[in-house]
Amino acid sequence: MPSDAVLYQAAALCLTYPDDDLIARLPLLREAAPQLRAFTDHAAVTPRRELAAHYVRVFGRGNRHSLYLSRWHDGDPRRVGMCLVRFQEVYHRHGLEFSGEEPPDFLPAVLECTARTGDTGLLTEYRDGLERLRTRLTGYGTPYAGVLDAVCAALPTATPEPRG
Template sequence: MSTDAVFYQAAALCLTYPDDDFVARLPLLREAAPQLREFTDHAAVTPPQELAAHYVQVFDFKDRHSLYLSWWHDGDTRRRGMSLVRFKEVYQAYGMEFTGEELPDFLPAVLEFTARTGNTDLLTEHRDCLEQLRRRLNDFGTPYACVLEAVCAALPTRRGWEITRR
């Protein structure tokens, strides 16, 4: 597995609910993806129940920090259904069938897809969404912002695109 693939897979794990498996994988994540060390170091010293409660506070109570990429573009509109179909079609084009409990635009699922295929198109197409999420997580003061910082920094740049940091 390439270093990019390892990074995207580690980022996917960091953005999922921090269950016992996540806590057990922290030492491996820390070593495998140094770009995420600020977050993994924080997670390693935070009691598991506190880490889980923080995840719920950040991602489950408000759409302001939605991990669903189509929500950023389409909101809760009918258009979103077509966007979700597009995600599934991209997965299918790579011989993958989305069968997760989450929707196909769930950022950890997209990161895992990127890790498995090397295709960053879904992430780069939603760069603006990722940047909005990154800014909001920074403003909220959560360590999850470090994960989005690393993901945004790892994406290929587009001509005329500059990442603005706050």
């Protein structure tokens, strides 16, 4: 199992809608992924209703903090379908079936796939988008920025292409 698998799985949970399951797991997430303590501590003391309303304000459809990675990569709505097929292919290649309620480019789903497989390919491919999302979340002043900080910090650094 990759060394950052626990972080990726914990981040996936933190970036989902804050339901009873997330609230029940906060103590475990706090201990398992210390990089996320600022978020888990905040979520633990924030009333669930307030936490849910904040999540919707931050990540609701049509805002500038999309958790759908294909929207950060291309911007051309005509090519989003091709991007979604690519995500499905990566899941399939690892023997995972994506059957979530969200499209396959939903960041928590990608983080969970990464945690299970150790394949950081999709996250590194969309790193620029993750960095833009992280910057926007930081500017917005939301505790979710800390989750993206930890994810981006854990990603492998890009290796320069050899010049020939």
